[in-house]
Amino acid sequence: xxxxxxxxxxxxxxxxxxxxxxxxxxxxxxxIQWYKQRPGGHPVFLIQLVKSGEVKKQKRLTFQFGxxxxxxxxxxxxxxxxxxxxxxxxxxxxxxxxxxxGTILRVKS
Amino acid sequence: DTGVSQDPRHKITKRGQNVTFRCDPISExxxxxxxxxxxxxxxxxxTYFQNEAQLEKSRxxxxxxxxxxxxxxxxxxxxxxxxQGDSAMYLCASSETGTENSPLHFGNGTxxxxx
Numbered sequence: 001x002x003x004x005x006x007x008x009x010x011x012x013x014x015x016x017x018x019x020x021x022x023x024x025x026x027x028x029x030x031x032i033q034w035y036k037q038r039p040g041g042h043p044v045f046l047i048q049l050v051k052s053g054e055v056k057k058q059k060r061l062t063f064q065f066g067x068x069x070x071x072x073x074x075x076x077x078x079x080x081x082x083x084x085x086x087x088x089x090x091x092x093x094x095x096x097x098x099x100x101x102g103t104i105l106r107v108k109s
Numbered sequence: 110d111t112g113v114s115q116d117p118r119h120k121i122t123k124r125g126q127n128v129t130f131r132c133d134p135i136s137e138x139x140x141x142x143x144x145x146x147x148x149x150x151x152x153x154x155x156t157y158f159q160n161e162a163q164l165e166k167s168r169x170x171x172x173x174x175x176x177x178x179x180x181x182x183x184x185x186x187x188x189x190x191x192x193q194g195d196s197a198m199y200l201c202a203s204s205e206t207g208t209e210n211s212p213l214h215f216g217n218g219t220x221x222x223x224x
Contacts, residue, residue, distance in 0.1 A: 042217050043213075088152075
């Protein structure tokens with residue numbers, strides 16, 4: 001079935017540095033959702049993007065949906081230790097969400 | 110809103126035994142999903158209910174797996190004759206209907222270890 005590809009698989013940053021994870025699909029997406037999973041926790045919904053070229057912000061997090069609706073990105077400005085976790089993008093395929101493999105973020109304080 | 114609850118949190122079983130997990134979704138949510146997650150991977154879709162109707166099952170779901178949602182509220186996932194490859198986190202999620210592209214609300218999961 002469909003699957004979105006996420007890069008990088010893993011990133012280790014110094015606290016205060018920026019972080020970006022990318023989500024790519026070979027097909028046009030109807031929408032994309034982003035989730036965060038803390039170590040030992042469960043995925044928690046962050047945001048949904050629907051429109052071509054859409055940009056949404058949540059404090060230090062900026063989410064973008066590509067013009068062709070085939071890719072998306074999540075950018076964190078000035079990372080903090082509370083940002084650690086795995087960030088997943090997920091595409092809607094039929095009546096279910098199909099998740100990418102995620103990007104693990106570690107933050108050195 | 111008490112969130113999605115799953116029971117048990119952890120289950121250790123011997124190969125060949127049967128196990129059953131329970132999920133209680135958010136009360137007003139009609140859709141219920143089961144996912145499986147292994148280390149370093151994203152959640153992998155297993156099956157989906159709308160009310161009591163099981164509408165989709167993954168091809169990955171062997172005949173040893175069965176899920177029910179008899180009254181359209183809580184759901185159970187049973188794995189018969191467990192194998193070591195079944196070891197994983199089993200996540201339940203629920204979402205609203207009538208709202209396009211509703212986000213999923215996940216429970217804390219049941220971690221299964223098959224020895």
